[in-house]
Amino acid sequence: LPEYAFIGRSNVGKSSLINMLTNRKSLAKTSGRPGKTQLINHFIINNNWFLVDLPGYGYARVSKTSKKKFQKFITNYFEQRTQLVSAFVLVDIRHKPQPIDLEFMQYLGESGIPFGIIFTKVDKLKPKAIDRHVQEYCEELLKTWEELPPYFITSSSKKIGQEEVLSFIEETNNEIEALRNN
């Protein structure tokens, strides 16, 4: 089954978003890799794709060795998942583009992994400010990228953006299916 991985800085709102997307009804399936079960969670959605919950990054108070270990863990994941269709990098709409997120997107790009951006917690800003922050983010991305990745405006507390993210995934799955049948 196609997989979509969700990742972002700790506290970005990933668990809340996943709860919103899954309505907490889906079956949780833990990773088959021994020793890693507490780190990666798989949720099967509509019986036709896996939502992969990757651990948060950017903890301020961890040692260099744990940072290295974490990087290795994440790169191992991305190198090994043949079913991975796309990653979603979660970004708190309130913050200016953060080097750690931009570097992570750079890594995905260089590894040939398609990704989208999910802006979280948009209920915390007024519509005009949302537009401005998204605009600023896009301008920053266009300094290094030729085109913008797909992006989504979401709020888990106000249930905003659920439909958009889920339809994007469904449509992508349909395209994959169509290609396979050709």
Ligand code: GDP
């Ligand atoms: P995670 O560490 O990335 O999994 O983040 P959580 O989902 O645990 O959320 C971190 C904090 O942000 C919690 O206090 C949430 O209540 C809050 N939060 C998450 N999503 C939203 C949102 O859409 N709107 C608002 N206002 N708060 C949110």
